[in-house]
Amino acid sequence: MSTPASNHFRPGPGASGPLLALRQLVKRYPTGDLALDHVDLDVPQGQVMALIGPSGAGKSTLIRCVNRLVQPSGGQILLNGQDLGALGRHGLRLARRQLGMIFQEYALVERLTVMENVLSGRLGYTSFWRSWTRRYPAQDIQQAYGFLARVGLAGFENKRADALSGGQRQRVGIARALMQAPVLLLVDEPTASLDPKTARQIMRLLCELCRERGLSAIVNIHDVALASQFADRIVGLRKGAIVYDGAPQGLDTTALTAIYGEEDWGAAGHGDTGQADKVEPETPAVPDTLTLATARA
Numbered sequence: 001m002s003t004p005a006s007n008h009f010r011p012g013p014g015a016s017g018p019l020l021a022l023r024q025l026v027k028r029y030p031t032g033d034l035a036l037d038h039v040d041l042d043v044p045q046g047q048v049m050a051l052i053g054p055s056g057a058g059k060s061t062l063i064r065c066v067n068r069l070v071q072p073s074g075g076q077i078l079l080n081g082q083d084l085g086a087l088g089r090h091g092l093r094l095a096r097r098q099l100g101m102i103f104q105e106y107a108l109v110e111r112l113t114v115m116e117n118v119l120s121g122r123l124g125y126t127s128f129w130r131s132w133t134r135r136y137p138a139q140d141i142q143q144a145y146g147f148l149a150r151v152g153l154a155g156f157e158n159k160r161a162d163a164l165s166g167g168q169r170q171r172v173g174i175a176r177a178l179m180q181a182p183v184l185l186l187v188d189e190p191t192a193s194l195d196p197k198t199a200r201q202i203m204r205l206l207c208e209l210c211r212e213r214g215l216s217a218i219v220n221i222h223d224v225a226l227a228s229q230f231a232d233r234i235v236g237l238r239k240g241a242i243v244y245d246g247a248p249q250g251l252d253t254t255a256l257t258a259i260y261g262e263e264d265w266g267a268a269g270h271g272d273t274g275q276a277d278k279v280e281p282e283t284p285a286v287p288d289t290l291t292l293a294t295a296r297a
C-alpha cells in the first residue's frame with residue numbers, strides 16, 4: 001500500500017505478469033490477531049486455485065483483502081499490475097467490477113426475483129438512476145437469460161430468491177458474478193451450506209465456467225477432496241502463512257500435516273478438514289465417501 005492514492009483503475013501489462021500478485025500481504029486485526037503474515041502469492045490468468053487450511057488460518061481474510069472488504073495492514077495487492085491498495089474510492093469501484101464475489105450464504109436479495117438478482121451483477125456498470133429504477137439495458141437482460149441457462153436455471157427467472165434451494169441460490173450467485181464480466185472470482189466457502197452431491201455439482205460448475213471463460217478463481221474451501229478433484233492448484237494456509245503451494249497430487253500426508261497438524265491422514269477420507277483442530281465427532285459431519293485417492297481418479 002505504498003504508492004499514492006489514485007482514482008482510476010488502469011489495467012496494467014497483464015499479459016506478461018500474473019493476473020493477481022500478493023506481495024508481503026499482512027493483516028493484523030485491531031484485536032492483535034495476525035491473520036496474514038507476509039503472504040506472497042501469484043495467480044495466473046485462467047487458474048482455479050483452492051485455498052485450504054484450518055479454521056482461523058486466514059483464508060477468508062485473504063479473499064476479503066483482495067477486494068478490500070478487509071483493509072490490509074501492509075503489503076501490496078496487484079491486479080494486472082495495478083496496486084489495489086493505492087486506489088481511491090472511484091478507482092476501487094472500477095477495480096471491484098473485475099472481482100466477482102461468490103459467498104457461502106449466497107448474499108441474494110431474498111424478496112427479489114432470480115432475474116433481478118442476476119442483473120444486480122451489473123450495478124457497478126449502471127448509472128445511479130438506472131439502478132435505482134432497476135431499468136437494465138436489453139443486452140444485459142439477454143445476457144442474464146444466457147447465464148441462467150448455463151447454470152441450469154432456465155425457466156427460473158421470475159421465481160423469488162427465497163423460493164430456491166441452497167444449490168439453486170448458489171447458481172444464482174454464480175450467474176450474478178458472471179454478469180460483472182470479472183477477470184477473477186473470489187469464492188468464499190461456496191459449498192459449505194450444501195449437501196455433498198450439490199456441493200460437487202456447484203464446484204464442477206464453477207470450474208467448468210472458469211475454464212470456458214479463461215477466468216481465474218480463488219476458492220476458499222474446507223473440503224480437501226473437492227478441492228483436489230476440481231482445482232488446478234492448492235494453496236495451504238496455516239496461521240496466516242503459506243505452508244503448501246502445489247498440485248493437488250502433491251497433497252500427501254506430509255503436506256496435510258504441514259497444513260492441518262498431526263492426524264492419521266492415511267486412514268480416512270478428508271472430506272472436511274475444517275474441524276481438524278477440534279474434537280472428532282463419532283460420525284463424520286459430511287458423509288463423504290471420497291478419499292483423496294478416489295477424488296483424483
Ligand SMILES: Nc1ncnc2c1ncn2[C@@H]1O[C@H](COP(=O)(O)OP(=O)(O)OP(=O)(O)O)[C@@H](O)[C@H]1O
Nearest residue numbers: 029031033034035054055056057058059060061062
Ligand atoms: N473481524 C475480525 N476481527 C478480529 N479478528 C478477526 C476478524 N476476522 C478474523 N479474525 C481473526 O483472524 C484470523 C483469521 O481468520 P479468518 O476468518 O480469515 O480464517 P479462516 O481461515 O477463513 O477461518 P474459517 O475457515 O474458520 O472461516 C483468526 O485468528 C480470526 O480470529
